[in-house]
Amino acid sequence: MINPIEEIGGKILGAESVLLFPHVNMDGDALGSSVALCKSLRMLGKKCNILIAEEIPMYLRFLDRDYCITNGDKFKNPDLCIAIDCGEVSRFKSRSDFFFKGQSTMVIDHHLATDPVFDFNYVDSKASATAMLVFRILKHINAPLDKEIGEAIWAGITTDTGNFQYSNTTKETHDIAAELHDLGIDHNAVSINIYENIRPEKILMTNKVMDNLAFFANGRGAITYATRDIFEETGATLDETEGIVETLRCIAGVEVAAFLKEDDEDNITVSMRSKTEADVAEIATRFNGGGHKKAAGCTINATMDFAVKMIISEIEISLKKAGKTKA
DSSP: OOOOHHHHHHHHHHOSEEEEEEOSSOOHHHHHHHHHHHHHHHHTTOEEEEEOSSOOOGGGGGGOSSOEESOGGGSOSOSEEEEESOSOGGGGGGGHHHHTTSSEEEEEEOSSOOOTTOSEEEEOTTSSOHHHHHHHHHHHTTOOOOHHHHHHHHHHHHHHTTTTTSTTOOHHHHHHHHHHHHTTOOHHHHHHHHHSOOOHHHHHHHHHHHTTOEEETTTTEEEEEEOHHHHHHHOOOGGGGTTHHHHHHTSTTOSEEEEEEEOTTSOEEEEEEESSSOOHHHHHHTTTOEEOSSEEEEEEOSOHHHHHHHHHHHHHHHHHHHHHHHO
16 A cells, blocks of 8 residues: 555654665665655654665765664664665565564655555655655655755666666656755766766776677677676676666667676676666566566576576567567
8 A cells, every 4th residue: 555645744754763774785766865864854853864784885975974874773663664765675684673673664665566564655666766755755744955965866866867868757857856956956066976986996897797798689688797706806896886787778779688796695686677668677576576667676596697598588588578569
């Protein structure tokens, strides 16, 4: 059940202590949304923190100004725990015990997949970014807004819309962006931090990843992968693979792109993007993943070679289905 914004806003206003939970491998939308909500609630006099379990990616560290904590024991018995940009507890599994210590739980998300475990649900899959939903809520409850909050919202929107290029960009996206400018944001400074702050290690890793690039389905599919050996050899980190799958999708003739990476626990994380017709969320759900029609992901417990073969097979099926539907 999706709760109306009146109920969501009322619940947040009624809580004196709020703990926020962005998903693992946080991106600009997850952290930007969390920071914006966290600061605004603090300005309302509430106790609020963001509980994370990993190091913040370098390109997003400018957002955190003493909002994030890694020890949930420091935050006792929160009135409200909110999952941000993730409707599945599995996306913050190592912190789930702390999440359910909240007197009430809530999810704010723009993805379709949602566990039926939350007391309150504010989910809109038509929104370009979760940051837009946070902005809606803050406006509805007349919460404080300032330049820093605006820049955090902007970070969430720009990363999840491909800097306003993706098809999920709507009139509301631009309307909110205009309001953020009224708050005095420096969108250029945010963009430099996010898009022009790359370590040499990422470039070296990307070069090796592109050596694994393969095309299939008559050039309509593109896939590549990163093994742990590549990360160890180049010194790059897992989060520095951000943007690789979008680069594959940019290739002329490619309809579906997939990027796979191996983590320290032998899991294969899969990111998929489609350009026009294919539904990659449908593919992701077959592996207990999820997302949107044009952007989705999942995790596969298998060898890299086997995972690559499975994903290629599923994409080929999806491309054939999309071709028939189009015809």
